[in-house]
Amino acid sequence: MNPPTTATLSIPIAWQFQPGVPDAQPALGVAGEGRIASEAPIHEPRAATRNACKVCAPLGACVVFSGIENCVPFLHGSQGCATYIRRYLISHFREPVDIASSSFSEEDTVFGGARNLRLGLANVAGQYTPQAIGVATTCLAETIGEDVPRILAEHGAANSGGPELVPVSTPAYAGTHVDGFHRTVRRVVEHFATPTPPHAGINLLPGFVSPEDLRHLKELVAAFGLPCTLLPDYSDTLDGASWPEYQRVQPGGTPTRAIRRMSGARATLELGHTLLGSGADTAGRWLHQTHQVPRMPLALPIGLRETDAFMAALGELAESGCPDDIQRERGRLVDAMVDGHKYVFGKRAALFGDPDLVIGLCSFLDEIGVRPVLCASGTRQAAFEPAIREVLDHSEADDLQILTGADHARISEVAREVRPDLIFSSSKGYPLARELEVPLIRVGFPVHDRIGGQRLLHVGYRGAQRFFDLIVNTILERRQDRSETGYSYL
Amino acid sequence: MSDTPRNPVPDPAVVREEMLKAYPAKTRKKREKQIVLNDPDAPPQIGANTRTIPGIITQRGCTYAGCRGVVIGPIYDIVHITHGPVGCGYYSWLTRRNLARPEEGQTNFMQYCMNTDMQEDEIIFGGEKKLAAAIREAYALFKPKAISIYATCPIGLIGDDIHTVARQAKEELGINVFAFSCEGYKGVSQSAGHHIANNGVFKNIVGLDDTPDSGEYRINILGEYNIGGDAFEIEELLRKCGITCTATLSGNVSYDQIARCHTADLNCVMCHRSINYMAEMMETKYGIPWIKVNFIGAESTAKSLRKIAAYFGDKALIDRVERVIAQEMLALKATVEEVRPRCEGKLAALFVGGSRAHHYQDLFKELGMQIVSAGYEFAHRDDYEGRDVLPTIKVDADSRNIEELDVEADPQRFKARRSPEQLEALQAGGFTFSDYEGMMREMDRRALVIDDISHHEMDQLIALYRPSIVCCGIKEKYIVEKMGVPCKQLHSYDYGGPYAVFTGAANFYREIDRMVNTRVWSMIMPPWQKQPELGARPVFTPKPRRSREEASPATRGRAVRPVPTETATTN
Ligand code: SF4
């Protein structure tokens, strides 16, 4: 049999600028190597995004809708967007992801897609009997200026007893998947929440984290005895078991009846450093303004300090101390940090991905003595840089570079200058890690070159513990593999 | 599966009715035409290449995906720029597994994804300036031989004139710059994008360099995309036979190879759906005849090689091809003999692409497996029923959208590759040119042929047939596997392959053996749910474990599939 072909793949190497190479130099690189020379550096702003570090807004909307019980995501536009987004989500979650589409034809772009939308809704309702259909717009529908809320309202009125129809506007030219995610959470809450007498439950809005993160967050809240509505909750729908029987829609998700009652909750915990500022138009804010639900904005509980803050908030709400089990978990984490400090201290890290994830990891790395030297996000956010500086208590490197709205090409250019020892990113960081010959620790989304992206645990003491062990062991493995003796006590 | 008693294969007519009866009248009427019982002697007419009904979750992608993703993406030394908002470009960034081994001195740009990442202002005021700037940046960065631009849906709507921008850039930069109006909504599926791509490649690249390759027996392979390294295997096999492959469209191929591919003497078409336009246009303009080949499956590969050799009609070539076939078949024999007894008699179904659902049937047949159902995602009637139905295919509004190039014989470069006498002799010997018989003529009588299968139909199919394996794409993979049936992806090959020619066939046999005989499905039900006598409340009472040695050899390595309706009785 022939040797596996993958070994003969030409090596992907990220963008390589060589500023100042004169014109006469051959522009092409070495065969198979993909190194690119350029006559001059190109100055910002660039017209082209080169290997983007962000995805489009409807993807975020689809993730949120997938986390609502018996809800089918629906994209209003041409079918390709739905197909691409399904394909992309599936490659990360390795689970079925159903997204319907109104499948525009050229004619519909001229006369509007209302007819397609109505037909599509009827077909989804017939096939899946969902409780809700979440309709997000693609760039095409937005460019045409489709009035989706009106079409849905009319369709809903004409089909009483049918599924709830939830519109959200998600033009990708005005926001990334992260924006699409938060906007959809807000729209869902606005749609369902109705005046409710106050109750003892809390609302937890976690942001775009992994199904494993969602499970752990629920566990933590439950440990404090707090009834909780987690929105969205795709811990089962995007990481489910094998089915003994056929299911129309993956079981799980936040029940809509629970979302209705979010307006009577004791408080809303809204996670994400970038949502802290006054500008963000979030679901938590809406619940506060409209239903006077107190909003407790917190960073994502990544690392020790942010998890402490999260636990303190839960303790305050539950009017109880932190349960013993969790305290012991915290204790083990600190103990491990002592044990492993000598291996990680002073290591330089590059981190890139979704803003809140990067901010959270940055805070954690700061705690364990790793120095972030490059923090970047593809989503452009003014709050990003100040947040990074704020969480870097101890280890702000002199040569720290912070990029927002960056693409992988830009990130790679800067990474070549700052020479990190470790990279934290999605699978998209692999070419850079390979080029710089440093380990890549995969975090966030998308992870499509390893199994278990949906089970990465980022949050809580437990998440920090897993990351800490992973970081230390990654460093040790490198060292051991490269040592001449192969010493096995480290 | 072999140790689970299998009901007799259900009547396909009953399965069909089960699929259709859930639909409202209008949808049913449309789907009825797209689900037919096969007759290999006189394939019944099938509804194909019609719009997917909104709200029916489909396997299909968009025109842009077919153009940029499928046909042009694999040309490794072109810089591709997607003009549009960020998503469309991002999603087509290395998502197809077409591999490349660039020639000496060439650069591979496939790992780059350039995008104009249109923002709101540009959507309102137009994005031509941004596109022009992006082209200049791409040129400054890479100095490529060619830059290719793709329009996504919003671009078509705001009316950016990408072709003028491309023309101006071409003049300004002195390299080849061309654009494709392949907005996603243009067609009913990726198929429209294939056509648009064929037109563009034909107009803008083919014929730019008249230098022929130096080798003997020069052919092009059309419609082979080098997923998982298939094209590498094909090239290697051809090399063994002494046949020169000028270009593979489009897999492991450079811009220069395509520029001179009109100098070859025969076009061999793998995926008829995506590239028949190119084959036809090259024949009209340059006089290169085309034949249908299939390098998937050992028998088909042998047949295809013999056909190529017969075309050139050279005794030395014919003998050499026979020697290679004999050698390769011999090498394959042990694998088939080992694997076949474990696979024989099992059922398979394939729903993929515009040719793979046909081609891959051969590999299953070589393992003695039965194809109960198959269908394409985006093929047309001729891919099902054969090219003889072409004159009877109705041209609808969607197909009319796609430009048909007016191609004429090139006054200087047209050259009939075979004399009328040679052609006559070949045809007398049963040789057919420009012919594709379609999938249905090679399928069993009353096998179920389903075009653009929907989720609901897939569910019914699995529930009623309980096939041992289903082949489709990543979007269906996990739903099929949730239902306890292994699913082989035939787009990305589950990151495996190659599966082409003899060497690839061995890989595929082993892969199918592994998949249909895995034990994992027997583990879905916990032991306490397998015993109905335990009562309504599931109690965790694991059975005492038998050691590996004790396990009966007869059951080892076999899958015991849960039968949902029976096991559901516990609670
Ligand atoms: S916008 Fe159009 S081109 Fe882009 S993915 Fe969607 S359907 Fe395809």
Ligand code: SF4
């Ligand atoms: S058109 Fe917009 S929504 Fe569709 S894939 Fe492209 S960026 Fe995403």
